[in-house]
Amino acid sequence: MKIALLLNTDKPNCFTVAFEVCNHLKKLGAEILLDQSVRNQFLAPDTHYMDFDSMIQDCQILVALGGDGTILHAAKRAAIFHKPVLGVNVGRLGFMAGLESNELDRLSCLFSGDYMVDHRMLLQVTIENQPGIYYALNDAVVSKSSLSRIIDIDLALDGKDIASYRADGMIVSTPTGSTAYSLSAGGPVVDPEMSGILVTPICPHSLFARSILFRDDKKIRLTASCLSGTDAYLTVDGEQGRLLSPGDCVHIQKAELEASILRIKRQAFYDVLNEKLINRRS
Amino acid sequence: MKIALLLNTDKPNCFTVAFEVCNHLKKLGAEILLDQSVRNQFLAPDTHYMDFDSMIQDCQILVALGGDGTILHAAKRAAIFHKPVLGVNVGRLGFMAGLESNELDRLSCLFSGDYMVDHRMLLQVTIENQPGIYYALNDAVVSKSSLSRIIDIDLALDGKDIASYRADGMIVSTPTGSTAYSLSAGGPVVDPEMSGILVTPICPHSLFARSILFRDDKKIRLTASCLSGTDAYLTVDGEQGRLLSPGDCVHIQKAELEASILRIKRQAFYDVLNEKLINRRS
Amino acid sequence: MKIALLLNTDKPNCFTVAFEVCNHLKKLGAEILLDQSVRNQFLAPDTHYMDFDSMIQDCQILVALGGDGTILHAAKRAAIFHKPVLGVNVGRLGFMAGLESNELDRLSCLFSGDYMVDHRMLLQVTIENQPGIYYALNDAVVSKSSLSRIIDIDLALDGKDIASYRADGMIVSTPTGSTAYSLSAGGPVVDPEMSGILVTPICPHSLFARSILFRDDKKIRLTASCLSGTDAYLTVDGEQGRLLSPGDCVHIQKAELEASILRIKRQAFYDVLNEKLINRRS
């Protein structure tokens, strides 16, 4: 089996864990592919260094070492090539990891087939009259610029205007993204096994600050009508910032692609939720 | 066509509207069935007075006159006999009405088939080791008694404990119920076309006060572990209060029954949502 | 110095700590007064058992062993006799304790004068046309009964109606009480050194669910206009439940009495706040 290994080289203990992962995988008979851009930092024997896309295309499974952010971006890249991702957690408790770094002996489960596959919905994001498709595994956010005071955002559903918000911004998220930025903005937790599109306003002037969860076949359109001298931005999964022109329509809908995230460890979404969030009393 | 008519006799203008509805329906050739318990208050010529259950069983459509509460309860009773309900709104703007009281000429649509049918999920609620099934179109609530200070509620999912809340209570609601009590407790709006089970704590001591939306095939179990001298209650759709004994387990899951709610007016869920909630700026 | 000792005998380790406290205080030359009702459970040599009120009147300082609830009630009782309270924490981290149970050697500070006195505002609560004054160190709550669906509560300020809430209830709290029930209902933290009256609705139907903080010279009046068949309750500091008749007016204002709470440990309000609440990331 060919396994591609992706590292978040910003995490201090990433290299130690990566060496251990390599050793386990090699003992299990895997061929290990690495991104050639890390060769200077991480030189492991008996591995293949390739360009990123070839590495993903060539592998059967992508193993990503890092926190939720690293695993998220790996899963999105892998989804384009229809490859599954196993996240190995190197850091504090997260929702995306399928294995903790102290459970590496269980990597053998990848070979015995003893794992779960979580299928996660992606959003497809486009700007009207502009080329390019963005994919979001967490969220697409339309927000004011730092120096703007406020923006007006019109929300349409299947082409029909349904509401207008005066706010700092709007978050459109997948169930997976419900525990990311949307949670900070006051949104609910949505079981990542569900399908649905969650819309959460950021600091709305309106008294109605609640999230709305739409069915996953709805097509969302956000139009930021900026007041004089203010700008709006589109950000996808916290990384692609794009300045919007006045009147730009952002279209968001369920993508045909989906991410496949492997899970070996027994701890599932609700265990992490419970440990991270619920069982904390004041 | 046999049409049963249900009135909320507490609403002051209910009788006037009821006479108009009768006149319209009779002109359209319908046979009108009425609950015999209203005969003293509402005596209409050429109608049939029957006991409630026979009336529902005998009709093709149940028309309910009142507010959201009246229509909700009518829809639940009708669901047991697999009959659809048309709510005629007699009051302020609501989510459940399929026709406003100033649109009665459009009752002819019932005969031409020119209407929508909204299928709404019900919850089935039982108490372990006790007979009786309750159905909720909005919500099932386990809450402390007035004089209790707090209760501990354990939440299990498919038989597995996932969290423990110290709170005033817990609301388990359908998407329909997301705009009822759950909204007051801080929950999100869930598109009533969706399927899912929304769990919202009431005044939790925990810092984590967010709703969680589960897939509709999950089985919820709530166990109230009362502190000394305190009681817990189960309330279903705001009407059936039942004292729980310490350790009583309340089981909640999607019912096989569903409610069928007719809609003639063009105004749909998001129009009402927008008018009632969103477009109100401070 | 005469020191009265109050125990929460429900706490399992209360007696052990109480013996240690007695030993320390006796070595320091204090005369120890105890409530005669605990004589069967806690028999300490060289101490005086008296009835509760005499004990409070006779002492210079009341030392209360327990959690926030115990210390709160002790402080209120002591306030009536203008006596200060030192809370010794026997349990998890709290806001009211002036000493932790592993810091008992610092009880000598009571004799050297090396302590802080926190003056805490009390609310005075009366029901119109009824005898009796209640004092609240945390809060006065008007709420629906368990089986009521909702109540309407009118809020007046200095005799002038300012708002009407349809809600599960209303919490009127001191700054001290802002970290108690009000926090669970969504209220802010108010520095306990401040003076002010915080009003927080519980699960309001209105979209406006925010707390309002009034100046401490305002007189609050709450009138619960119950819908048919529903009851309202007045609860003070979570302990005195009193059924309200329809139209009963509850008057709440700053009391002339205030509680004096001693603090020996260096850890102050913001340390506890930080440890209990703020530094918890998802």
Added chain:
Amino acid sequence: MKIALLLNTDKPNCFTVAFEVCNHLKKLGAEILLDQSVRNQFLAPDTHYMDFDSMIQDCQILVALGGDGTILHAAKRAAIFHKPVLGVNVGRLGFMAGLESNELDRLSCLFSGDYMVDHRMLLQVTIENQPGIYYALNDAVVSKSSLSRIIDIDLALDGKDIASYRADGMIVSTPTGSTAYSLSAGGPVVDPEMSGILVTPICPHSLFARSILFRDDKKIRLTASCLSGTDAYLTVDGEQGRLLSPGDCVHIQKAELEASILRIKRQAFYDVLNEKLINRRS
């Protein structure tokens, strides 16, 4: 009496109201001062056009025509010269206006002394090691830039670190500002007659998202520790944006200056609050 008149020339009906105000004031014997920058747009007979600061210094009262924003900024400018402001509302209901544009005959109250003076606290904002003092009548905000993902903000009180927030930003507001941006971010309403400093996080990652109200003698220090490649901004009353360098300390405390806002109309803060916010049921 010399009265300076300040116009928000962006409001469409501003000039009409301004002419009426001039007429009323001239009949009452006032001398009217105008900013020379509006001479091209608003040329009124028998008035004096002067530079802005001279106009403020020379007048006894500043009358500001516009919405809350206009009146806020007028009040701040006037406060520096210890002059009172009367806001005349030209737009939708606001908290700052002391007179509605259909009540202009009551301008005579300015001459008879038949008005209230609301004294409003200002915050004084400085950046450590940088010249310049900013004054806030609403709020000072430290926030991430549009393209940053998150910032860490340390909050110190009287020089002592009390908490660290990972958030989109932090709002430090006066009671007056509690109904502005802080309300959108989830903060409480604070009676503008009170004194106090309200700190509200914007979209915090921490589960603890509540505002904290400090006593007005506390000195607040915010330090934004930006993650790699991200920036933080300081904004005062929504208008002065200033890029902060990593480690810049922003000091915020009650200013010695205060704003004096005149009120003629009978409608006071709680009437506006009630009309704008509270009496809206879902």
